[in-house]
Amino acid sequence: MPDYSRRIDCTVDDSVTIVDDIKQQRSDDASRSMTLPPAAYNSDAFFSHEMEKIFHGDWIVVGHISQIPNVGDYFTLDIANEPLVITRDNDGVNVMSAVCLHRWAPIVSGSGNAKAFVCPFHNWTYDLAGHLVGAPYMNQAADFDRKQCRLRQINSEIFHGLIFITFAKGLEPLAQRLKPLNALFEKYSVAELDMAYTLDYDCPFNWKMAVETFMECYHHSAVHRTTLEDSFPGRLSFIGEAGPGWTFCHQPLRKNGDLSEVLTEGLLPLPGFDETDMRQIDLMLIYPSCLIGLNPDRLSISTLLPINKHMTIWHRLVLVSKATSAQEGFAATAAKMKADSLSIIDEDLAINAAQQRGSLSTLARPGRLSHLETTVWHLANYIRTRI
Ligand SMILES: [Fe+2]
Incomplete structure (x- = not known):
């Protein structure tokens, strides 16, 4: 049992200590189970650790295909500081970063139906699959090729209509994990x-x-x-x-x-x-x-x-x-x-x-x-x- 009395400040930003405490609580016996330490709910450092290992490190549900039944339908949400847009085009479902390739304003928020997304900052325009189809007054930018530009695509899997995404590389496919x-x-x-x-x-x-x-x-x-x-x-x-x-x-x-x-x-x-x-x-x-x-x-x-x-x-x-x-x-x-x-x-x-x-x-x-x-x-x- 960790010595919690030595920790006067439960908001202490000592992620290593909190991780150690949590690992020490490991038990295979549900009848001996207890909550995580309160600090796991109150530490900035532990929160950052969770964002990296869990929300940037595992499969996360963003929604269900019934939210985007028609071509042009979209919805948006943020996962761990990543603004995302989920769209349906003629080829299916796209999950993309909503961050403009130009100066990072999210190109869209909320949900609805659109033919294209126009960034509210400088009118850079993207199609439903994230291709840059308009970038005004960029003709003097050397070697800038609009056709090479596309919003960052996010790895996704659809499991019985639920749309899962992950930022992590090399994870076990979701369909395998959830097969049962x-x-x-x-x-x-x-x-x-x-x-x-x-x-x-x-x-x-x-x-x-x-x-x-x-x-x-x-x-x-x-x-x-x-x-x-x-x-x-x-x-x-x-x-x-x-x-x-x-x-x-x-x-x-x-x-x-x-x-x-x-x-x-x-x-x-x-x-x-x-x-x-x-x-x-x-x-x-x-x-x-x-x-x-x-x-x-x-x-x-x-x-x-x-x-x-x-x-x-x-x-x-x-x-x-x-x-x-x-x-x-x-x-x-x-x-x-x-x-x-x-x-x-x-x-x-x-x-x-x-x-x-x-x-x-x-x-x-x-x-x-x-x-x-x-x-x-x-x-x-x-x-x-x-x-
Ligand atoms: Fe309740």
Whole structure:
């Protein structure tokens, strides 16, 4: 057990010490598991280490193909200080750096449909595959050949509709790592689902706190006492089988609960769901920060992208079956779903912000974990292997 008492300042920027402490916590016994040290949530140096080894070093989810169904569709996000744009052109999906080759302004933000992107700084213009098609008044720049210029292309793989990217070289192909998940993703036709809505919001705390909280239902009886707990009592949740790239938490509906408690009005069940599956919600983490919520009638895919040690952007995307999205009045259903989700989100945001404040205490130490939150330990083990 590391000697935390000698560390007066938990924000100490000593990444080596924190890495040593985390490695010393290694155990194969879930019943002895504990949280990472509080300093792992509060150190600039450790955050930089995570950016290098995890967010620049592994496969990261950026979204789902339903966000760009038509030629010209695009969306943008930033991963570890890398502004990216994801587009669809006639040849398929492109994942590119959005940083202008000229003087680095991102050429586009938000999402939409475009024929080309015009940099807002000096009107340099790029097509949907990132080729530079316009660069005004560059005719006197010696040896400048516009046709040789293209936005930096980012290595990507699409797994059942989920778009993954990596900045790292020589990683094991994603399809290989996630192969055991093929049957599950096929069962629910994840590649065929349609987008209901997207929701992006700021989380004023470390990215790991957001991931950990999504992945355990132990907190339902306190944080969601008046919302989720009645239908989905945290004590009934259980941890599923973890693999090299993922882990699961399962949350059954309360005993004798009615199916109406798990189904949303206006949504049809996802293809692949039968009556027995419908009495449970599955939560899945694909490391490091892709969170999937599998409900009988919808699938949420979130990617949590850190801005700094205490700020994370939550990009949430909710998918439904094509039969649901084709229904009359679906836009109103989707808007209502989005509005209804905010109360649960607010409850989680408030507790994680409080947790972050507590983690800065010089008296905070690693805490012991319940069997209901073994997924917190699974994330810690993933981090141990990456750092
Ligand atoms: Fe929660």
